Amino acid sequence: MEIPELVETLDREGRLLAAAAEEADTDAKVATCPGWQVRDLVRHTGMVHRWATSFVAEGHASYHPDGGLPDLDGDELLSWFREGHRRLVDTLAGATPDVQCWSFLPAPSPLAFWARRQAHETTVHRVDAESALGPQRSAVAAQFAVDGIDELLRGFHGRTRSKVRTQEPRVLRVRATDVPDTVWTLRLSQEPPVCEREERGTADCELTGPVDELYLSLWNRLPFPGLTGDASTAEVWREKSGITWS
Incomplete structure (x- = not known):
């Protein structure tokens, strides 16, 4: 943008x-x-x-x-x-x-x-x-949400300080259902995550849904809108992906 x-x-x-x-x-x-x-x-x-x-x-x-x-x-x-x-x-x-x-x-x-x-x-x-007012919220524009997922997956979690790591290699895929060809493949291991902006290989777990819901769920503000495969891989994200102020 x-x-x-x-x-x-x-x-x-x-x-x-x-x-x-x-x-x-x-x-x-x-x-x-x-x-x-x-x-x-x-x-x-x-x-x-x-x-x-x-x-x-x-x-x-x-x-x-x-x-x-x-x-x-x-x-x-x-x-x-x-x-x-x-x-x-x-x-x-x-x-x-x-x-x-x-x-x-x-x-x-x-x-x-x-x-x-x-x-x-x-x-x-x-x-x-x-x-704080209830479950209703203002919308997040689709292309802005795409940009935000990019910043989170490829920016914040592309750094050596990311804690999103697994003992055994796993693949987490994120797929927007309302924006064509919008897919991220996140490779998890004992090293910092590696994110590719494409669909490559098979995934252990796939998160799907409207891109604004994916954006907010990856920031741990909403439940994942759709999940298939190994739920424990998604839990790694929930447990370890938080960005804290320091």
Whole structure:
């Protein structure tokens, strides 16, 4: 996806997140993140937005820590979130394409990385915020969901730090039923996963369904929409694929 599309998505998703959080109230429990209330979700996402903004706006060439979580709640917290989200959107929209700064996943440029990462970060957490209101949620666009699965399988879990490993080799396939020719083959072993964007060989387990449901289930926000084969292979993903803040 192009940078302007990603920034537009980030803009929309952040506004939806804030609206859902306001409607639910910051005391509400976040169904998709056990143990969290809406205030925890808003504090976390707002902190990440400010952290991401700092790299692009200030040109940090190496990792630097986040600014911590604010001691805010209620309307003050939501105002703080909206302010930081707006600054992130404006910073990404106004940055020059060749801006140089630190990033941590493969991308055509640092700007492309941060636009993509923050669009997906905010979308997943928007779904979290909406879960505090009930099972209904706003849709995730199909091509954006495809991009997000790519980022998760080939980006995050293409790194040496991925914990998705098995003692014996296994193959997990992910197939979107609503986007033609959209298949990922994930090869699991004692080494980091290897992901191919194609159907190759046989799979021990196959996950199927609409691509937006696959996207959210791979981020452990929904049950797998469809599963055939060895369910224990899918459980490896459930148990070991979580991306945590550190």
